[in-house]
Each structure stands twice: as C-alpha cells, then as structure tokens.
Amino acid sequence: MANVLEVKGLGKRFKYGAIIENLSFHVKKGEIMAILGPNGAGKSTTIRSVLGILYPDEGEILYQGESIKKIPPKRIGYLPEERGLYKNVKVIDILLYFADLKDYPILKAKQRARFYLKKFGLEDKEKVRMEELSKGMGQKIQFIASIIHEPEILILDEPFSGLDPVSQELFRKEIKELADQGTAILLSSHQMNLIETLGDRLLFIHKGKEVVTGSIHDVKAQYSNYKCTIRGENTRSLLETIPMVDRIEQKNKTSILFLEKEVELTRWLSTLPKKLDIQELRLDRISLHDIFVSIASGGKDLAYEK
Incomplete structure (x- = not known):
C-alpha cells in the first residue's frame, strides 16, 4: 500500500x-x-x-x-x-x-x-x-x-x-x-x-x-526483557544478590526487578533467595511505558538494533 x-x-x-x-x-x-x-x-x-x-x-x-x-x-x-x-x-x-x-x-x-x-x-x-x-x-x-x-x-x-x-x-x-x-x-x-x-x-x-x-x-520483541514484581519486605542488598538482574526499582513494599535478556525463567526463579519475603510475585514483559521511560532517561536499553 x-x-x-x-x-x-x-x-x-x-x-x-x-x-x-x-x-x-x-x-x-x-x-x-x-x-x-x-x-x-x-x-x-x-x-x-x-x-x-x-x-x-x-x-x-x-x-x-x-x-x-x-x-x-x-x-x-x-x-x-x-x-x-x-x-x-x-x-x-x-x-x-x-x-x-x-x-x-x-x-x-x-x-x-x-x-x-x-x-x-x-x-x-x-x-x-x-x-x-x-x-x-x-x-x-x-x-x-x-x-x-x-x-x-x-x-x-x-x-x-x-x-x-x-x-x-x-x-x-x-x-x-x-x-x-x-x-x-x-x-x-x-x-x-x-x-x-x-x-x-x-x-x-x-x-x-x-x-x-x-x-x-x-x-x-526487541525489548523482550521480563520484569519481576515482588511485594514484600525486602532490602535492596538482598535483591542485589539475585543473578541476571539488569536494574532494581523499589517503592514502599514493592520491588521491580528488570531482568537481563535471554533469561530462562524457570531456572531464574530457582535462584531466588530463601530469605526473600514474597507476599505476591508477578512476571511479565516490560510495557511500552517501561520502554518510554528507558529512552527518556537514556538507559542502556537504547541499544536497539534497527
């Protein structure tokens, strides 16, 4: 057309x-x-x-x-x-x-x-x-x-x-x-x-x-990273021990872990520390909003291959 x-x-x-x-x-x-x-x-x-x-x-x-x-x-x-x-x-x-x-x-x-x-x-x-x-x-x-x-x-x-x-x-x-x-x-x-x-x-x-x-x-698809949202009382230092995490955002009792690309979710979940306080956990792909914020803030996700 x-x-x-x-x-x-x-x-x-x-x-x-x-x-x-x-x-x-x-x-x-x-x-x-x-x-x-x-x-x-x-x-x-x-x-x-x-x-x-x-x-x-x-x-x-x-x-x-x-x-x-x-x-x-x-x-x-x-x-x-x-x-x-x-x-x-x-x-x-x-x-x-x-x-x-x-x-x-x-x-x-x-x-x-x-x-x-x-x-x-x-x-x-x-x-x-x-x-x-x-x-x-x-x-x-x-x-x-x-x-x-x-x-x-x-x-x-x-x-x-x-x-x-x-x-x-x-x-x-x-x-x-x-x-x-x-x-x-x-x-x-x-x-x-x-x-x-x-x-x-x-x-x-x-x-x-x-x-x-x-x-x-x-x-x-290019920004195919997953993010894991965890609700619970967790310190940043504990979250930083979790492998394959690109960045962490925390607000009150909610922590969002932005995962690196090519993460195998089943295996990654098994790496979560036993001390982690999990009242609620949700896994999903990052949203258009997340991509927008990354671009606006000059995040390293800008390495998009056109």
Whole structure:
C-alpha cells in the first residue's frame, strides 16, 4: 500500500541548536503511526513541519508520493495539544466554520456534525456556546472539528489529555474506526496504555533523533526483557544478590526487578533467595511505558538494533 505521508531526512534548527535531525518516517492509508518521546524531543516541531506551519531546513515531505511544501489543508485534519475554540460561538456554528475553512460542502458538514454530536452524547449541545461546555465536552467538539471534513491524514497531538476513562475509550474506538475507514493517522500521546492498543507502528524520538522505530510487536520483541514484581519486605542488598538482574526499582513494599535478556525463567526463579519475603510475585514483559521511560532517561536499553 502506498504511503499517504512520507517524511525524509527532516531537519530543523533554531538559533539555540538543532531541534530535529535527519528524521524519516511514513504513514500509509488506514495506518496509525505513533510518534513518541519525552518533552522537548522534537515531536511538536515535527508535527508543525508536516502541517506547513514551520519549514524544515533539511529534508522533504511527500504527500501521495509527491514532494510538497505544504499538504493541501482540506486533505489534513489536526487536533492540537493546546485547545482553542471561540468561546462565545455556538457548537454547531464552530463546527460548520471549520468545515467551511476546508471547503467542505455545508449540507454534508451539518449531517456529519449532528452525527458525531449524537455519537459523542452531545446532541443536546448543538446551540450551546463553547464557554458553557466542560473541558471534556470542549475537547470532543475540537476532535469533531478536526475530522468533520473527512481528511485523508489526521494528526492528533495528545488527544486523550484531560479526558476521563470513559471518554478516553470513546476516543480510542473512534480513532481506530477512522483508521479502519482508510484515514492515515499520526498520533502523539503520553498515554502509553492507549498507544499499545491503537498504534500499528511507533517512532520514538529523543533529542530530535530517531531512537526506535517499527511495529509495536517488533519493538516489544526487541525489548523482550521480563520484569519481576515482588511485594514484600525486602532490602535492596538482598535483591542485589539475585543473578541476571539488569536494574532494581523499589517503592514502599514493592520491588521491580528488570531482568537481563535471554533469561530462562524457570531456572531464574530457582535462584531466588530463601530469605526473600514474597507476599505476591508477578512476571511479565516490560510495557511500552517501561520502554518510554528507558529512552527518556537514556538507559542502556537504547541499544536497539534497527
């Protein structure tokens, strides 16, 4: 399947230094590409370059295989991290205004607006002013505004921020449904648990550079370490006698042992000291959250082979 969006060798510098360097990735039709990284990694600069808000110093951006300076606005939808809708405007008017900005037919826009308002439980808010809505409701309206014109590419910057668990699940299902319908989605979020259930591929960036890229399955396979969580009264000195442990984290009565790669679990369990206080023990593979923390902190797990 052809790439809807492709970024090649992107670089952007400001007077205080490089923000992104030689960054490349692509998003196919119907694919959810997650771009992840700690604060200051260059995610926002990358997104703004794709949107044409910033012009990169190096590299190129291709839309449908053609190199362009800016993707046609009516082909792209954008939900920014910093929300901003006119407070004294009615919900239906703000949605139709955004559709008009994208040259989308007014009658179809009204139909889609009312469809999504009902879907998001806001059918009775059509003529309510934005300032009267809760933060979560306002976020739903801004999400609808980003997709009302049926974009081919959808960029979502922290879409789950500030949402309660029920609304997060609603957004997650809608994003997945949009991808199933063929929308190419570039997603930036710190909600690692939601990324794990949504993303097809990942791009981790750190200090403006690509660190890890690939499918979620492949990335987690490369970081295939296990972690052992033990609940009990145990000293760090006792835990440090256990072999094949890469690092230890402790909080209150909970200790997390991050195991080295290629550990044979059955044999490893037999090495646990008899003095170990085990009230509860759990073994599982490290999560996307753990990988993110490792990257953000510059841990040695960064030795990922692309």
